[in-house]
Amino acid sequence: MSTTTSESVRADIRNAALQLFSDVGFHGTGIRRIAEEAGVSLATLYHYMSSKESLLAEMMSETILTLLRDAELAVQATVSPVERLRALVEVHLRVHIENRMLCIISDIELRSLSGEGRETVVRYRDDYEGLWKKTIAAGKRSGDFSVGDIDIAAKALLDMCTGVVHWYRPGGRMDLEALTDLYVALCFNALQSHRPRRKARG
Structure with a gap:
């Protein structure tokens, strides 16, 4: 073959x-x-x-690795916590909308994994969530964000941003850029931060 x-x-x-x-x-x-x-x-x-579960683990690992790698690259190009949070939101929404079915599966089927496959996906997920926690913590130290519990804040923002896979459809009344602006504003409001001005696109 x-x-x-x-x-x-x-x-x-x-x-x-x-x-x-x-x-x-x-x-x-x-x-x-x-x-x-x-x-x-x-x-x-x-x-x-080799098995149905191995295929699921492969799909889920690919999804979270895409998020992790794209997010790491995005935050490397930023300076302030405010810019980093915007970059994280942009990556999260884009990946979830471009890979909708994969992300839906990743969102609901972790419970179906066991053993090494589950451990790998959870490790990558924790690394990705860690980027959000570090960004929020840095913003709290700099005075850009006001938040009591960093861990819960990160989980709440991730849950909110992940939810787009269940209802957003391209071609609707709001394109991805407008949706991102709205979600960035919602995240900043949740962290009691002022929304930064969008950088001019070159």
């Missing part, structure tokens, strides 16, 4: 599983149903994945 064909089959399996996990949930998705939707035999399916 050529590399191109192999990659295509793997993509078909992954896309079928992604759609099913999103539509009916991990536990509601059977192995045979994935094979049927992907148009492959069970033998072929198991050639490309």
Whole structure:
């Protein structure tokens, strides 16, 4: 089997599983149903994945790693905590809207993972959440933010921003840039901070 064909089959399996996990949930998705939707035999399916859970762990690890890497790059280009928070919100919304089904699965199916797969996803998630906590803590020290509990504040902002995957649709009355501006303002209000002026786009 050529590399191109192999990659295509793997993509078909992954896309079928992604759609099913999103539509009916991990536990509601059977192995045979994935094979049927992907148009492959069970033998072929198991050639490309060791188990249904391993495929879920792969998807979830990819999602949180994308968030973590993009967020790390974004905050490196900023100076103040206020700028860093804006950058984090922008990354979070963009990744969740561009990868809606993956992010929905990641949001609700951590409970379905166990063992090493779960440990890996939780470690990456904690690292990502840590970027938000460090940013809020830095803003509290600088006087830009006023917040009592940094951990709870970070979780609250993340929950609010993650929620866009369940209702936002591109092509609606608000584009991604306008949505980001609104969510940035909501985050700053929650932290009792003044909204910074958007930088001119070059």
